[in-house]
Amino acid sequence: MAEIKRFRLLIIGKTGCGKTTILSKLCGDDVADMPTAHERGKHDIERELDFRTNDKLVAHDSEGFEAGEEAQYRVVTEFIRRRGTMQDVNQRLHMVWYCVEMNTRPVQMAEEQFFGAKRDVPVIAIFTKFDNYVEDMVQQIQEEAEDDDPPKPLSEVDKLAEEKAQESFKDNYRSRLEKLPFPPEAIVALSRTHESTPEDSRLSELVRQTMAALIPSDDSRMTPERRQEQERLRELFVTAQTADLTVKVENAIATSMRIGYESLGKRPIERQRLIDLWNTKWSSQDSKSFSWLNRQLQQHVDFSPRLIGHENSPDFNQVEQWNEQLRQCAALEEMVSDSVIIMRYIFLLSTKDQAQVQRLIEWYDGNSSVAKQLREALVSKHSQNPKNNVGLKPLDLITIVSGLTFEAPDIKVSAEVKSGTRLPAASAEPQKGLFSKIFKKKDKHNK
Ligand SMILES: Nc1nc2c(ncn2[C@@H]2O[C@H](COP(=O)(O)OP(=O)(O)OP(=O)(O)O)[C@@H](O)[C@H]2O)c(=O)[nH]1
Ligand SMILES: [Mg+2]
Numbered sequence: 267m268a269e270i271k272r273f274r275l276l277i278i279g280k281t282g283c284g285k286t287t288i289l290s291k292l293c294g295d296d297v298a299d300m301p302t303a304h305e306r307g308k309h310d311i312e313r314e315l316d317f318r319t320n321d322k323l324v325a326h327d328s329e330g331f332e333a334g335e336e337a338q339y340r341v342v343t344e345f346i347r348r349r350g351t352m353q354d355v356n357q358r359l360h361m362v363w364y365c366v367e368m369n370t371r372p373v374q375m376a377e378e379q380f381f382g383a384k385r386d387v388p389v390i391a392i393f394t395k396f397d398n399y400v401e402d403m404v405q406q407i408q409e410e411a412e413d414d415d416p417p418k419p420l421s422e423v424d425k426l427a428e429e430k431a432q433e434s435f436k437d438n439y440r441s442r443l444e445k446l447p448f449p450p451e452a453i454v455a456l457s458r459t460h461e462s463t464p465e466d467s468r469l470s471e472l473v474r475q476t477m478a479a480l481i482p483s484d485d486s487r488m489t490p491e492r493r494q495e496q497e498r499l500r501e502l503f504v505t506a507q508t509a510d511l512t513v514k515v516e517n518a519i520a521t522s523m524r525i526g527y528e529s530l531g532k533r534p535i536e537r538q539r540l541i542d543l544w545n546t547k548w549s550s551q552d553s554k555s556f557s558w559l560n561r562q563l564q565q566h567v568d569f570s571p572r573l574i575g576h577e578n579s580p581d582f583n584q585v586e587q588w589n590e591q592l593r594q595c596a597a598l599e600e601m602v603s604d605s606v607i608i609m610r611y612i613f614l615l616s617t618k619d620q621a622q623v624q625r626l627i628e629w630y631d632g633n634s635s636v637a638k639q640l641r642e643a644l645v646s647k648h649s650q651n652p653k654n655n656v657g658l659k660p661l662d663l664i665t666i667v668s669g670l671t672f673e674a675p676d677i678k679v680s681a682e683v684k685s686g687t688r689l690p691a692a693s694a695e696p697q698k699g700l701f702s703k704i705f706k707k708k709d710k711h712n713k
Pocket of ligand 1: 279280281282283284285286287288329394395396397398456457458459460
């Protein structure tokens with residue numbers, strides 16, 4: 267089977283509806299399409315949009331068509347038909363996102379035309395700027411209640427507006443699309459997409475629905491090869507997207523636990539997919555940095571005295587009473603979760619600097635409270651049933667990890683490495699981007 271290198275996505279929607287915003291939040295802030303004044307609204311569906319820091323996804327951008335614009339309609343549908351049926355999986359179109367800006371006009375003829383015909387690629391319908399729609403409802407309610415005495419409290423107005431907007435969305439948008447002959451595979455509404463961050467994602471629903479649409483619930487007509495291909499596409503999509511960390515955590519845990527149980531008791535754990543999934547600068551494509559990171563993780567995760575069952579660990583006497591098999595499962599759970607949590611930190615740190623990553627890993631192993639919380643949660647869970655011989659289901663482990671409080675890493679101070687060699691001093695300026703926010707928060711704390 268050919269290696270699948272890039273996920274290919276077509277995004278359709280009228281100018282200004284928020285396509286570029288979605289793409290940049292999906293795959294990095296530097297989509298080569300950032301609108302310039304003179305380029306705004308100019309689109310060529312054939313043009314491949316690359317992301318400078320993300321080579322796992324390629325996008326095509328189309329302004330769509332108005333009802334009656336036959337030529338433009340055909341450009342879009344022909345593109346989907348031709349690209350959607352390509353034998354070469356890397357050239358094939360894998361997903362279409364059809365965007366419509368939410369406003370007071372209900373579903374248009376263009377949508378009726380598009381979803382009235384059969385197509386070869388799954389389509390998700392996205393209603394954008396739902397926040398503006400809610401805001402319109404707020405104004406309506408306020409105008410209607412102008413003479414109320416006492417005036418409606420703002421919180422009540424907001425709540426009412428949200429409910430009204432949801433209801434109208436259901437009746438005037440969702441159900442109308444669903445009734446068309448070939449409805450979209452899923453329908454999602456997006457609010458304040460421009461404010462999305464990986465830790466507080468506004469694209470979660472879109473990411474999850476896209477994953478679901480790649481493998482339809484009725485896949486009886488799919489060949490086993492095609493199904494396998496679609497599964498790999500789904501994994502590639504999770505890897506490519508940097509919009510939602512929770513989805514990455516869930517996938518990393520589920521996949522690593524599955525592989526881990528297959529080779530239980532063998533240490534160290536298999537880490538390639540776990541590291542690659544994060545789409546950081548430490549992927550296995552760069553074999554030197556990959557093996558360096560893998561070694562660091564082995565040292566500070568797989569062979570850490572924190573590991574459940576380690577004879578120097580604080581609760582060794584308690585854990586020793588457990589079934590041997592359970593101890594191995596719990597150690598696996600801890601190794602997988604530790605690795606996933608560290609990768610989450612590395613993702614946010616977004617650095618290629620070895621010294622920095624090393625300090626981060628050492629901090630996690632030695633001083634972080636999140637590692638302690640995790641261990642305590644696992645020990646407490648399994649101590650309830652020490653004679654058990656099976657470990658947690660991936661979903662239960664995901665629940666435990668999601669319940670942890672992630673603190674900001676304390677890695678600013680330049681640390682002495684154990685061998686005595688001095689690490690280069692940490693840069694005075696905190697990292698640009700997400701982590702700088704975390705650092706600032708932390709700094710405030712310290713004052
Ligand atoms: N209120 C609100 N504004 C948004 C949202 N998403 C995007 N915008 C804003 O809408 C404007 C247009 O967004 P773009 O992403 O450039 O739209 P586009 O579809 O790429 O437009 P063209 O490239 O001209 O086709 C920008 O100012 C965005 O910040 C949203 O969810 N809510
Ligand atoms: Mg654009």
